[in-house]
Amino acid sequence: WHRWRPLASPRMTAPERNGPRPRWVASTDPRLHRRKRLDAGARWIVRAGGAATIASIVAILGFILIEVVPLWLAPTASDPRRTEVGAGAEIVAAVVDEYREMLAVVDTAGRVRYVDLEDGRTRSEFPFPGLDGERIVAAHQVGERYVVVATPQRLLAARIGVRVRHEAGQRQLDPVVGAVGAWDLPDEIASVRKLASSTPAEGGLTSVLVDARGVPWVFAVRRETTFLGAAETTFTARPLPMPTAAIEALLVNPRGLHAYLGTAAGKVERWSLRYPAAPKRLDYVTASRRPGT
Numbered sequence: 001w002h003r004w005r006p007l008a009s010p011r012m013t014a015p016e017r018n019g020p021r022p023r024w025v026a027s028t029d030p031r032l033h034r035r036k037r038l039d040a041g042a043r044w045i046v047r048a049g050g051a052a053t054i055a056s057i058v059a060i061l062g063f064i065l066i067e068v069v070p071l072w073l074a075p076t077a078s079d080p081r082r083t084e085v086g087a088g089a090e091i092v093a094a095v096v097d098e099y100r101e102m103l104a105v106v107d108t109a110g111r112v113r114y115v116d117l118e119d120g121r122t123r124s125e126f127p128f129p130g131l132d133g134e135r136i137v138a139a140h141q142v143g144e145r146y147v148v149v150a151t152p153q154r155l156l157a158a159r160i161g162v163r164v165r166h167e168a169g170q171r172q173l174d175p176v177v178g179a180v181g182a183w184d185l186p187d188e189i190a191s192v193r194k195l196a197s198s199t200p201a202e203g204g205l206t207s208v209l210v211d212a213r214g215v216p217w218v219f220a221v222r223r224e225t226t227f228l229g230a231a232e233t234t235f236t237a238r239p240l241p242m243p244t245a246a247i248e249a250l251l252v253n254p255r256g257l258h259a260y261l262g263t264a265a266g267k268v269e270r271w272s273l274r275y276p277a278a279p280k281r282l283d284y285v286t287a288s289r290r291p292g293t
Contacts, residue, residue: 089107097173102175104175106139108136113125146160155207159176193210196208196252220234244265247261247264
């Protein structure tokens with residue numbers, strides 16, 4: 001006698017010992033067929049979701065690879081297209097619109113020409129605002145829309161850009177040239193040779209100029225409001241100490257608080273213009289060991 005169940009008798013045949021074999025009969029219950037279809041659909045959704053997840057991960061890794069591989073390759077440069085802006089007076093400043101369709105150029109004759117970058121055709125032409133038959137001797141582009149020019153007696157600033165409008169579902173660009181301000185230069189400043197300026201505004205600007213003698217100047221026009229609410233405009237013109245080498249490059253930050261002077265000896269001087277009446281040289285660095293670069 002087995003502890004749990006009686007042992008099979010040796011007289012029992014194999015079918016009797018193993019019990020009757022089950023008979024599988026196809027079910028006609030519609031709920032079973034519906035459950036099988038749902039199970040098959042669920043398996044397909046799970047497989048499709050897994051495949052989509054794997055494909056997404058592979059695509060992300062491929063995108064990262066495409067972006068990273070160029071960092072390990074040698075840089076290249078190309079010149080796919082050149083646009084001739086036409087002959088005439090020397091160009092002193094150029095402004096490109098944000099859509100890269102038109103180029104606005106300012107020449108020494110005081111003209112602002114809008115040139116189509118596709119075919120080089122001049123679309124329109126305007127006089128530089130505020131000029132009265134004067135010739136531009138220096139210019140500086142501030143940011144993407146402002147140009148400050150110098151004549152022998154004045155500084156003038158203008159906003160040069162485009163106005164976007166849509167007509168019949170097409171984008172149209174209309175040139176816009178507007179005056180920002182004009183300021184007289186003191187007689188002590190000889191003919192300006194180089195110019196750099198902060199972002200101009202109706203309240204004024206801060207500029208660094210180099211005259212024909214090579215002397216750098218700080219010229220600042222600032223409008224301040226007193227505690228009584230009255231507006232006061234101050235004009236400052238002060239020469240800076242001449243560097244040991246000729247000044248070849250100028251830069252003024254957009255807020256007009258710092259100026260950078262690059263010399264032919266390869267040095268860059270940094271000046272503080274927070275107080276234009278008392279500019280202060282902060283430091284200098286050697287940008288190049290080759291003079292004149």
